[in-house]
Amino acid sequence: MAASPxxxxxxxxxxxLVLNVSTCRRTHxxxxxxxxxxAVADSGVFDGICHVFVPHTTAGVIINEMADxxxxxxxxxxxxxxxxxxxxxxxxxxxxxxxxxxALVGVSLSVPIEDGVLALGRWQGIFFCEFDGPRPRNxxxxxxxxxx
Amino acid sequence: MAASPxxxxxxxxxxxLVLNVSTCRRTHxxxxxxxxxxAVADSGVFDGICHVFVPHTTAGVIINEMADxxxxxxxxxxxxxxxxxxxxxxxxxxxxxxxxxxALVGVSLSVPIEDGVLALGRWQGIFFCEFDGPRPRNxxxxxxxxxx
Amino acid sequence: MAASPxxxxxxxxxxxLVLNVSTCRRTHxxxxxxxxxxAVADSGVFDGICHVFVPHTTAGVIINEMADxxxxxxxxxxxxxxxxxxxxxxxxxxxxxxxxxxALVGVSLSVPIEDGVLALGRWQGIFFCEFDGPRPRNxxxxxxxxxx
Numbered sequence: 001m002a003a004s005p006x007x008x009x010x011x012x013x014x015x016x017l018v019l020n021v022s023t024c025r026r027t028h029x030x031x032x033x034x035x036x037x038x039a040v041a042d043s044g045v046f047d048g049i050c051h052v053f054v055p056h057t058t059a060g061v062i063i064n065e066m067a068d069x070x071x072x073x074x075x076x077x078x079x080x081x082x083x084x085x086x087x088x089x090x091x092x093x094x095x096x097x098x099x100x101x102x103a104l105v106g107v108s109l110s111v112p113i114e115d116g117v118l119a120l121g122r123w124q125g126i127f128f129c130e131f132d133g134p135r136p137r138n139x140x141x142x143x144x145x146x147x148x
Numbered sequence: 149m150a151a152s153p154x155x156x157x158x159x160x161x162x163x164x165l166v167l168n169v170s171t172c173r174r175t176h177x178x179x180x181x182x183x184x185x186x187a188v189a190d191s192g193v194f195d196g197i198c199h200v201f202v203p204h205t206t207a208g209v210i211i212n213e214m215a216d217x218x219x220x221x222x223x224x225x226x227x228x229x230x231x232x233x234x235x236x237x238x239x240x241x242x243x244x245x246x247x248x249x250x251a252l253v254g255v256s257l258s259v260p261i262e263d264g265v266l267a268l269g270r271w272q273g274i275f276f277c278e279f280d281g282p283r284p285r286n287x288x289x290x291x292x293x294x295x296x
Numbered sequence: 297m298a299a300s301p302x303x304x305x306x307x308x309x310x311x312x313l314v315l316n317v318s319t320c321r322r323t324h325x326x327x328x329x330x331x332x333x334x335a336v337a338d339s340g341v342f343d344g345i346c347h348v349f350v351p352h353t354t355a356g357v358i359i360n361e362m363a364d365x366x367x368x369x370x371x372x373x374x375x376x377x378x379x380x381x382x383x384x385x386x387x388x389x390x391x392x393x394x395x396x397x398x399a400l401v402g403v404s405l406s407v408p409i410e411d412g413v414l415a416l417g418r419w420q421g422i423f424f425c426e427f428d429g430p431r432p433r434n435x436x437x438x439x440x441x442x443x444x
Contacts, residue, residue: 016343016408016410051406055418057361057367057417057420064251065247068240068241070237070239070244071205074244074247078244079251082378083378090366091367092366096366096371097374099360099367102360103360103374103375105251106254106405107359107405109255110199112164112201112288123205124203138417197440210402211353216389218392222385222386222387222396223396226396226399227396254402257402258347258349259349260312260436267349272403295441
């Protein structure tokens with residue numbers, strides 16, 4: 001009896017991937033929406049959830065307005081005002097403010113996928129949040145289809 | 149041989165839906181727990197995850213105490229103290245504080261479902277967080293059953 | 297014809313469980329990474345998502361640096377500075393600051409699982425965030441494998 005050929009695992013579109021991004025300032029909200037949208041389109045997933053995870057301790061991820069770039073700058077300045085750089089922290093590397101900002105905004109979020117696209121609101125974009133840059137950074141995506 | 153009838157796709161209880169809510173103040177934590185509980189009950193999902201997603205940039209979602217309404221009011225006043233309305237923001241619409249509050253609390257969260265109900269703690273409720281109301285708003289729910 | 301034995305449902309490794317933890321101070325970031333890692337290993341899930349949920353209203357969960365314990369202490373002091381204990385809150389139990397801190401850091405997060413382990417970054421650990429301790433507390437884990 002002939003063995004039916006095993007489909008190569010690599011043949012399926014990627015449902016998990018790592019985005020490489022580069023931030024440009026110490027505190028920098030970087031719009032990664034086009035990268036995430038492309039990954040969702042390439043995955044072929046029609047309905048499901050896109051999990052976004054940042055594997056860094058001085059960075060995070062948020063969803064907020066992408067239409068007017070001033071909004072992201074205002075969020076950056078608000079976070080800098082709330083948690084300024086300060087020499088009195090215990091951690092000796094001088095970036096405890098960046099760790100605290102990361103704790104406030106968080107490193108994981110989940111976005112629904114509908115009809116093959118992210119179900120973001122009209123003004124929403126996904127922002128990588130750099131708090132101790134500029135640096136190269138990573139973002140993990142996991143695209144999970146609904147059960148049939 | 150008679151074909152067995154295909155169940156209509158619409159026959160399956162809804163596992164994704166959009167809640168319509170109305171907020172009553174500029175800053176307003178609105179308890180949406182009964183709406184989410186009802187959606188979970190209607191979905192017929194016994195074990196799984198309920199993903200809650202807010203598609204707005206001046207709103208968010210949190211889980212906190214629903215027993216004493218004073219708690220929600222204290223959280224509202226804390227956020228207003230931390231991020232006051234301020235004319236010095238770059239974004240010209242005068243609601244950058246609302247965008248920043250949304251970034252702090254977040255727009256997505258995931259709650260386990262056990263035995264057909266949300267596995268919330270005894271005092272927990274789910275609150276839509278309005279920061280630039282009053283307005284009609286939406287909340288996306290995605291109810292994902294565990295694999296068999 | 298002999299019936300093939302039904303595998304007992306209990307035979308499958310646990311994919312949902314409750315961790316019991318004990319906090320030691322009023323505000324205490326407690327590293328629970330080893331407990332979550334063990335649960336993921338025991339689950340036998342190779343690729344998927346680990347959902348972490350805190351069922352309390354004066355506590356939360358974050359991911360941040362676990363290598364230098366000073367970082368967690370600096371985050372604790374930052375949160376205490378931002379949201380101090382204050383007698384002017386409406387809620388009469390004197391712990392509204394703890395509720396607000398919980399709202400800021402959040403009670404749910406999702407971590408990818410790759411090759412059988414949490415895909416945490418090199419310096420990342422998972423911290424239970426106590427804001428009204430010391431107390432015994434719970435953390436719900438839900439480990440969801442990718443669809444085949």
